[in-house]
Amino acid sequence: MNVVSKEHIPIYNVSSISEGHSDDFSIVKLTYGHERYEKTTHPHRHDHYTLLVLCEGTTKQFIDFKEYEAKDAALLFIRPGQVHYEVNPGNATMYLITFTGEFLFSYAADNHWDQQFNTNLFSLKQSELQSLLPFLRLIEEEHRVLQQNKSIVAHILLATLEKTETFIASHARLTGRKRYSLLMRNFILLVEENFLKETKVIDYASKLYISAGHLNDVVKEMAGTNAKTLIDERRVLEAKRLLFWTQLPIREVGWKIGFEDPAYFTRFFKKHTGKLPAAFQRDIQKNIHPQDL
Numbered sequence: 001m002n003v004v005s006k007e008h009i010p011i012y013n014v015s016s017i018s019e020g021h022s023d024d025f026s027i028v029k030l031t032y033g034h035e036r037y038e039k040t041t042h043p044h045r046h047d048h049y050t051l052l053v054l055c056e057g058t059t060k061q062f063i064d065f066k067e068y069e070a071k072d073a074a075l076l077f078i079r080p081g082q083v084h085y086e087v088n089p090g091n092a093t094m095y096l097i098t099f100t101g102e103f104l105f106s107y108a109a110d111n112h113w114d115q116q117f118n119t120n121l122f123s124l125k126q127s128e129l130q131s132l133l134p135f136l137r138l139i140e141e142e143h144r145v146l147q148q149n150k151s152i153v154a155h156i157l158l159a160t161l162e163k164t165e166t167f168i169a170s171h172a173r174l175t176g177r178k179r180y181s182l183l184m185r186n187f188i189l190l191v192e193e194n195f196l197k198e199t200k201v202i203d204y205a206s207k208l209y210i211s212a213g214h215l216n217d218v219v220k221e222m223a224g225t226n227a228k229t230l231i232d233e234r235r236v237l238e239a240k241r242l243l244f245w246t247q248l249p250i251r252e253v254g255w256k257i258g259f260e261d262p263a264y265f266t267r268f269f270k271k272h273t274g275k276l277p278a279a280f281q282r283d284i285q286k287n288i289h290p291q292d293l
Helices: 101-105 112-118 126-145 150-171 181-194 201-207 212-223 227-245 250-256 262-273 277-287
Strands: 025-030 049-063 066-071 074-078 084-088 092-099 121-123
Touching (some): 066 121, 074 112, 181 227, 201 212
Antiparallel strands (some): 025 092, 049 066
16 A cells, blocks of 8 residues: 655555455455554555454554554444554454445435444444344355445445444434434534534534524434534544644644634644643654654
8 A cells, every 4th residue: 555745644445455356345354363454554544434343352443543442342433534543453353344435325215324433432242243243244255256246235234334333322322313314414524524614503504404503402412412512523633633644833733724823723722632732743743653753
């Protein structure tokens, strides 16, 4: 896999993960002693969804500046665009599933499945894992035998994601998931497209043709927080990515995410992270691949 300039976080597609076997879907079973499945130790981004199903052992994954350690049985979700790398490979048996949004969107009447990708790590009970494995084996078999029949694989994958969603819903507060799933998804997409220039809840509510109060109610029911928090979290995440991956001055990082006043940006960043931007940049670059920075 090629790594682009340090001014940009590298983006890898499905075929770069699956050695060119597919442009929109791949499933691989990794066993104990496996090499790094992405053949890189550099933080990077994906242009696709990644689902890791840990069957046994331990794996460590770095996702958007947090290190997640999964043990025994777990689900790891990675959305397109999240900064990621595998911290500790080899001591796990797990399924690696990668797919583009377009691969599923054309087959799903309701795309609420993608909301679970807002959860990066979810521990499974052994009974839940055992009920999930037949689905994974079936996907693996159908993909191997019928690689050209995407519809079959897509529908089995959708059923698998329905099942994982029920596991998450049974452990978490996810009321209203299906009722408001399309509205929530559209809000998240709008935030992703506009967070650099639009920071008020009313801006997004207007685009969705609803009131700011209704949007806040939906986000509260779906995510347990308010719309402004999600907007601010996306801005903070972008600031973290710039602070980690570039050598831009702090004031320019703030300017790139919509702050004209460097002091205001510094207060905003510390409020949400507990650290000054310079301290975060120093600590994260020291702790992650210092030889490469």
